[in-house]
Amino acid sequence: MAVIGIESSAHTFGVGIVEKGKILANEKMMYPISDKGIIPAKVSEYHAKNASTVIRRALSAAHMGLGNVEAVGYTKGPGLGPCLEIGMLAAKTLHEKLGIPIYPVNHAVAHIEITKHLSGFADPMVLYVSGGNSQILSLAGGHYHVHGETLDIGVGNMLDNFARAAGMKPAWGSTVAKFAAGGRYVKLPYTVKGMDFTFTGLLTAAIKLLPSSSVADVSFSMQETAFSMLVEATERALLLNGKDSVILCGGVAQSLRLREMLATMSASHKKRFYVADNQFNADNGAMIAYVAERMKESGCTPLRSDLTINQKFRIETAGVP
Ligand code: FE2
Numbered sequence: 001m002a003v004i005g006i007e008s009s010a011h012t013f014g015v016g017i018v019e020k021g022k023i024l025a026n027e028k029m030m031y032p033i034s035d036k037g038i039i040p041a042k043v044s045e046y047h048a049k050n051a052s053t054v055i056r057r058a059l060s061a062a063h064m065g066l067g068n069v070e071a072v073g074y075t076k077g078p079g080l081g082p083c084l085e086i087g088m089l090a091a092k093t094l095h096e097k098l099g100i101p102i103y104p105v106n107h108a109v110a111h112i113e114i115t116k117h118l119s120g121f122a123d124p125m126v127l128y129v130s131g132g133n134s135q136i137l138s139l140a141g142g143h144y145h146v147h148g149e150t151l152d153i154g155v156g157n158m159l160d161n162f163a164r165a166a167g168m169k170p171a172w173g174s175t176v177a178k179f180a181a182g183g184r185y186v187k188l189p190y191t192v193k194g195m196d197f198t199f200t201g202l203l204t205a206a207i208k209l210l211p212s213s214s215v216a217d218v219s220f221s222m223q224e225t226a227f228s229m230l231v232e233a234t235e236r237a238l239l240l241n242g243k244d245s246v247i248l249c250g251g252v253a254q255s256l257r258l259r260e261m262l263a264t265m266s267a268s269h270k271k272r273f274y275v276a277d278n279q280f281n282a283d284n285g286a287m288i289a290y291v292a293e294r295m296k297e298s299g300c301t302p303l304r305s306d307l308t309i310n311q312k313f314r315i316e317t318a319g320v321p
Pocket of ligand 1: 107111130282283
């Protein structure tokens with residue numbers, strides 16, 4: 001019997017199916033992002049329109065029908081309220097129609113746990129980087145402990161904002177990486193405080209440089225500076241806590257340069273390093289299904305009529321089975 005997971009915290013509507021930790025399906029549809037960024041009401045309309053299509057696609061990819069599904073999970077948060085609502089309603093429909101238990105999942109826990117599961121590492125130091133989040137964490141006492149994090153915006157947000165200011169299309173981090181190829185280093189503000197870091201000063205300085213320097217040089221320098229900050233703080237957390245491995249996850253984990261820098265740092269300390277296939281770094285339903293299955297197997301009490309979302313669902317407050 002399988003578990004279905006629904007992810008809808010931002011512009012992706014994802015549906016995954018998992019059975020005993022094995023991923024049988026991971027289907028998604030993504031709202032096309034315009035230059036104006038994400039308008040939550042528009043995205044939630046898109047999710048509502050496509051929810052049943054993505055669920056059908058996932059069932060067909062897993063070669064099963066709804067009769068084979070024994071539980072459902074959904075993203076409770078963090079994320080955009082109107083988008084989270086649609087995922088919760090889709091999961092609620094399955095829960096009521098099929099009479100199966102329903103589990104609320106923390107989005108960040110899901111990114112980390114699916115990566116940890118695929119890595120096979122027992123207790124890694126985690127660098128979780130996405131649009132809205134940039135955190136260094138490890139598991140302690142049944143929940144994730146945040147060792148360090150951004151004190152302002154997420155690194156993904158910084159890259160997207162810069163891409164927009166520089167007139168790149170599409171305006172997101174992977175485009176900055178393309179422009180960065182062949183750039184030369186120019187000095188930019190580097191801010192690490194213990195294991196915390198900030199990105200708005202770096203973003204402002206990079207945008208100010210745009211009229212006088214080449215886009216390639218500024219893209220390259222901003223990326224090198226931001227990623228060095230993340231790697232320095234991760235290295236400190238890794239060594240202070242005596243972990244034997246590092247994992248990288250979240251949307252910005254798709255960056256080849258960040259992977260390279262973390263792999264080099266890990267190898268220099270003889271620590272193992274893992275980053276998952278990009279389908280799990282981007283938002284996806286399989287990670288929600290995986291955690292929901294773990295919650296079910298661990299005897300977590302499923303929800304009844306108390307279904308909620310939480311746009312600011314902090315990872316420390318989410319129990320990890
Ligand atoms: Fe995410």
